[in-house]
Amino acid sequence: xxxxxxxxxxxxxxxxxxxxxxxxxxxxxxxxxxxxxxxxxxxxxxxxxxxxxxxxxxxxxxxxxxxxxxxxxxxxxxxxxxxxxxxxxxxxxxxxxxxxxxxxxxxxxxxxxxxxxxxxxxxxxxxxxxxxxxxxxxxxxxxxxxxxxxxxxxxxxxxxxxxxxxxxxxxxxxxxxxxxxx
Ligand SMILES: [Zn+2]
Numbered sequence: 001x002x003x004x005x006x007x008x009x010x011x012x013x014x015x016x017x018x019x020x021x022x023x024x025x026x027x028x029x030x031x032x033x034x035x036x037x038x039x040x041x042x043x044x045x046x047x048x049x050x051x052x053x054x055x056x057x058x059x060x061x062x063x064x065x066x067x068x069x070x071x072x073x074x075x076x077x078x079x080x081x082x083x084x085x086x087x088x089x090x091x092x093x094x095x096x097x098x099x100x101x102x103x104x105x106x107x108x109x110x111x112x113x114x115x116x117x118x119x120x121x122x123x124x125x126x127x128x129x130x131x132x133x134x135x136x137x138x139x140x141x142x143x144x145x146x147x148x149x150x151x152x153x154x155x156x157x158x159x160x161x162x163x164x165x166x167x168x169x170x171x172x173x174x175x176x177x178x179x180x181x182x
Pocket of ligand 1: 087091153156
């Protein structure tokens with residue numbers, strides 16, 4: 001079923017707002033402060049609700065990656081555009097899905113245990129992005145690399161890495177497995 005264009009745009013705007021609200025506890029407590037502390041003030045900008053900043057020099061010298069915590073992105077200057085930027089935005093969307101799960105579980109906890117369980121419910125919604133850590137644990141339990149083989153990373157790399165010359169027609173996973181010797 002294809003929805004009319006205007007309805008689709010309207011739904012995506014409302015849906016986007018709902019997702020931002022669900023993520024707000026984590027973003028206010030962790031995601032945004034993380035960017036404010038670790039990146040240079042002159043580089044701060046909001047893009048679709050994501051607070052972006054370029055690492056402070058002392059971090060850039062020690063950490064070669066860009067890092068995403070919810071709607072907070074700490075980046076190297078060279079990662080502000082291109083597929084690394086797209087990769088980090090996949091993690092933000094994964095975090096939004098985790099927030100839906102966190103709020104659902106929090107609602108169930110309150111429904112089953114009553115209002116006295118509010119600290120647990122609050123902890124869940126404030127730490128929603130941390131639910132993604134199960135992907136790293138799953139990769140470890142499958143005997144694969146806890147970072148690179150986590151399903152959230154495979155998804156992000158698979159969605160955004162360019163297909164290299166000579167690998168046209170093959171999936172990202174095929175190439176990855178071959179390089180990992182599996
Ligand atoms: Zn990643």
